[in-house]
Amino acid sequence: MIQKKICLLGASGVGKTSLVKQYVEGIFSEKYLTTIGVKIDKKQVDLGVEQVQLMLWDIEGIDRYCGFQPKYLRGASAYIIVTDQTRSQSLVEGMEIHRMAREVSDVPSLLVINKCDLEVAWHWTEGELNGYSKEFVGCFTTSAKTGEQVDDLFKCLAQISLK
């Protein structure tokens, strides 16, 4: 079976772990996340022609107090930058992480605007957002709470990871 390593990156509190939780039922306690900064789950995605097992590396939120750990990106087939549409800062930090990730890896990446079940509360205009999304293979507006677009996001991830 094809297995692919996928990384979830983003600022603290944007909902990366919730996004994975919505998608899989993990066996490891979330204690790992705070201990070593990464929590790993797996999920099989059926792409019709073949099955892909995604190894989802949920990497601890990165902010100005906590440095980016490039080693976790090693060997990844794709990564996603998760942002929170209720906090403008989350996109700034996300783009910063994306820039750092680009330095060590050239794998395809997706931009995820999470918490779409809440009111939009950041000041980014459509034009600005389009500008940022151009740096990614695609952009998904998701909700870890309602599950909106979550399946599509991971299906797309599986597809781009195969390319």
Next chain:
Amino acid sequence: MTKDVKSTTRESDQADLEKLREILLGNEKQQIKQVLQDNARQVVGDVVIEALHDRQRQDGGLNSVLVPIVEKSVEKSVNDHSDQFVGYLYPLVGRLVRKSVTAFLAEFLEKTNELIENSLTFKGIAWRFKAWQAGVSFSQYVASRTFVFRVEQVLLIHADTGILLNSVSRNESDSKNADLVSSMLTAINDFVADSFNVQNDNSEQNLEVVKTEDFSLVIKRGPQLVLVAAVTGNIPQDISTQFQVSLEYIHKLFAKEIAEFCGDTIPFESTEQQLQECLVAELHPDAEKKKKTPFLAIFVVLLVLCGVGYFAWLSYEQNSLFDKVSELNNEPGIVINEIETLGISEISVQLLRDPLAINVEQWITENGLNPALVHIEETQFLSLEADIVKSRLQKIADRYSGVSLQWMDETPQLSGTLPNNLRQQLYRDVQAIPGIDNVDNLTRNVTSKEIELADEKSPEILEALFEINAARIDSTQIEFAQGQSALSDDAKIQLDQLANTLKNSIELSKSLELNVGLIIMGASDSSGSPQFNQSLSRKRAQMAQQYLIERGIEPGYLNAVGLGVVELKTTGEGARKVIFNLIDFEAK
């Protein structure tokens, strides 16, 4: 400057060498290549067997290469020509099945032995307690005590991605989440490498061993692959080295697959062979010692056997008791309604019993059974079984001295002599026995014995007897239908009895020296003419006289007279009767 000269010299040497090669091989280079190619088959053919042999001897590497190829070829052959293979295998299958069953049984016995040994020895119980104290499973504890070390699981991990390429384990359930463990281990390694990066050069810090009290993860790193062995006990250095060698070997064999790896783990399935070789173990010196006799186990097994034996014996006893008690049903006069087992040794019986049947308690004792084990609920009834009817008859016969019971085949016959009243008593008694009909035939041979009795008596008693007879005769009256003189059946029976009494009286009269005579008086009612009535009354008396003569009474004793119409003055009813009177007078 010197450097320059040196390098110039090296370059010119190189050029010279090329020139020399050109001169030697030059134009023939192609030709030589051609010749070599043409003979390649022969050249390789000459040494191929030896080469294979040498390589196998050298490091056994041939196996690793050949086994997957041969397996694939066989698989293809079987798929393509399955019918043929069925044909080849058919004669072997029976033998194979037998062999596998034998092997299974042997293994099963061995495992049972092992289980008993580990569970029911004192050592086993102590280990169980210690395992419980230490909070590990019993099997793990046994493994740790039995083995110096044992490799439980081996993982082959792609170093960069942390993706699990293949894994083997002793216990199937261990490998369920091996892929997550692999990734996690990789992440932990990254974490450690990052956290403790004390050196300033580029060399990375890596985990080599993760160790707990009696469990270690031995991590061997290659350029692209990581081999992780989960080991219980203390692993010796040479085994650790062996992991490294295996990993290097896998690197070498799968160099192409590793280079082309893009997440597909299927090509690495054939690393199974190498990984299996890493699942090694070494027995504890104690465990290799001669097996001790598990006394506790033997004791427990014996105890269980004794218990089972005792219950089996009780059950057998109860069954045989049941069977024996059931035979009661064959006894005459006993009918078993219900018989059931009670507890583990007793029997309860509900039965019907004729009072003349054998006593059940007595029967039980006589048959050597324990009366305490048989509970009897008895209900009385009268049995019609031949044996009981017989004994009932016998009992009655015994009550009358002078009467004996004979059996002609199955037909009973009473015979003997009895006083008249006792004879009648006997008749009634016999008639009261259920299941006996035809009492007349049965008692036919019992005769009255009044005379013989009388012989022995004093004249006063004889006289008294005579008087009784006379009174009995005088009280006899025979009824007739209106205008009829024929004897009815009742009349005949009365006359039979009268004849007997009369005979008796005649005999008595002889002893008493009396002359006797019977006057038979016929009477009629008033319907009809006086002449007719007169003749009818006489005719009735004569009919009775005639019947008595037929019963053996001498005619000289009988005097028949017709009284004509006899009417009771009080009621006016006529008497259609014959009445008797015994008259006597002293003989002269």
